[in-house]
Amino acid sequence: MLLNLRDMLAVAKKHGFAIGAFNTSDLALVRAVVEQAEETQTPAILQFAPGEFKYATPWFFRYVRERVKDSPVPFALHLDHGKTVEECAAAIQAGFTSVMIDGSLLPYEENKALTRQVTELAHLFDVSVEGELGTIGTMGNSDEGGVKDVLYTDPAQVVDFVQATGCDALAVAIGTAHGIYPEGFKPQLRLDILQKIHEASDTALVLHGGSDNPDEEIRRACAIGIHKVNISSDIKQVFFCKIHEIYTGTGNFMPPQVFGPAILEVRKTVQEKMDLFGSTGKAVCWRMLD
Numbered sequence: 001m002l003l004n005l006r007d008m009l010a011v012a013k014k015h016g017f018a019i020g021a022f023n024t025s026d027l028a029l030v031r032a033v034v035e036q037a038e039e040t041q042t043p044a045i046l047q048f049a050p051g052e053f054k055y056a057t058p059w060f061f062r063y064v065r066e067r068v069k070d071s072p073v074p075f076a077l078h079l080d081h082g083k084t085v086e087e088c089a090a091a092i093q094a095g096f097t098s099v100m101i102d103g104s105l106l107p108y109e110e111n112k113a114l115t116r117q118v119t120e121l122a123h124l125f126d127v128s129v130e131g132e133l134g135t136i137g138t139m140g141n142s143d144e145g146g147v148k149d150v151l152y153t154d155p156a157q158v159v160d161f162v163q164a165t166g167c168d169a170l171a172v173a174i175g176t177a178h179g180i181y182p183e184g185f186k187p188q189l190r191l192d193i194l195q196k197i198h199e200a201s202d203t204a205l206v207l208h209g210g211s212d213n214p215d216e217e218i219r220r221a222c223a224i225g226i227h228k229v230n231i232s233s234d235i236k237q238v239f240f241c242k243i244h245e246i247y248t249g250t251g252n253f254m255p256p257q258v259f260g261p262a263i264l265e266v267r268k269t270v271q272e273k274m275d276l277f278g279s280t281g282k283a284v285c286w287r288m289l290d
């Protein structure tokens with residue numbers, strides 16, 4: 001089934017787990033996530049950042065929608081880090097069930113106004129909206145962007161932002177960064193800030209930059225109130241490492257023999273994340289709604 005983020009996260013929240021949102025820019029990565037989700041009856045979010053959206057082309061999303069719409073497992077098709085109303089509108093037109101509008105680099109009032117504008121448009125089509133408050137860091141090796149110095153989400157602003165914009169989920173900045181951390185770098189998640197945000201608002205919270213963080217910190221963040229965790233670099237890295245290993249080891253360039261094993265490697269990482277987020281086997285929670 002193909003749901004919007006609001007309907008995905010409401011159930012995750014009720015049953016106390018987080019859903020993995022995987023950046024799946026092409027067929028091989030979509031297959032890895034969808035096949036693993038179906039095999040283990042686990043809800044999953046397929047997401048595309050604007051660069052990935054453009055690369056895949058709108059035609060590709062016809063396939064993605066067709067592939068998952070009759071599945072017994074819940075999926076959402078989500079735009080990651082939309083920066084403008086136009087990018088969000090293009091995703092809605094391509095059949096996405098959810099969009100993120102990232103106005104986090106704008107002054108607070110402008111972020112609010114932009115997010116409100118996208119929410120008003122998206123809700124007309126029953127498409128849900130993720131906003132962002134605070135800024136997420138970047139390691140400079142991912143295509144989702146970010147800033148050098150993280151500006152932590154101000155818990156006091158969360159209630160006002162969610163009320164004023166009507167957004168369905170909120171990305172919070174608590175010290176993660178997009179990309180893979182350099183050797184020796186230890187990310188410090190401010191779980192105390194997350195706790196304050198959770199106490200201030202009952203909106204569904206999203207953790208970006210979930211790749212390459214210690215499992216225990218992610219587990220604790222999910223226990224406090226994160227219900228969507230974004231994973232991009234972790235799956236892409238294992239995918240391309242496997243391709244590199246096969247090609248340099250054997251010289252084989254036949255897609256089934258190169259991409260096939262690479263997809264299996266990605267599936268292993270996807271499953272580790274699903275276990276970490278507590279979502280494995282939870283598709284049954286949606287069937288209980290019927």
Ligand SMILES: [Zn+2]
Nearest residue numbers: 144208209230
């Ligand atoms: Zn992000």
